[in-house]
Amino acid sequence: MAKRIVRHGQRQRAAVRALEDACDPIEEAYFQAKEAHWGAVEGGDPAQIREAKAAKVAAAARYEETRTWLRREAEVVKLQTRTIPRLEKILAAPILVKDGKNSAREDPAARAEVEQALAAARQELETLSKAAAETRRALEALGGEVVGDPVPLDLPPGSAEVTAPSITARPRVHRVRKDG
Known part of the structure; x- marks a missing residue:
């Protein structure tokens, strides 16, 4: 069996760089605090310590x-542009x-399973959209500068571009087989 080489694409x-760049000023304020x-x-x-600690906690x-x-926001866009359209395409055929x-x-059982996955994805989209909107309002209330509009719920598939998706980390285990 051939070993699969995993390479991270340019996109x-x-x-990942865009997410880091978006968070750089806020991260720098945290490090200064x-x-x-x-x-x-x-x-x-003690008074300066309390004040500095409060500033550090607020920055964090x-x-x-x-x-x-x-x-x-990135998860909302992924659900709208990839997950839900893919499930709808499967159900159309x-x-x-x-x-x-x-x-x-x-196969009615497989169709029911895909319909259930589609319903769950739509429910998750609704929940995440509300949470993202609440977080946006909270950031604006804290004085944060939130650039861009919230992701609309009726976004057509493939029309969104995410410049700062979530960072994922997957552990990789590399073993060497010792045969004979």
């Missing part, structure tokens, strides 16, 4: 909220199962 690397907190701890003044919360919002040597028949 995936560009998407951390440094200010360390300086206050070294100074020993803003950074995490921004990353969460970007991930949710007959779902056949082999029946005998040279014939096929419609």
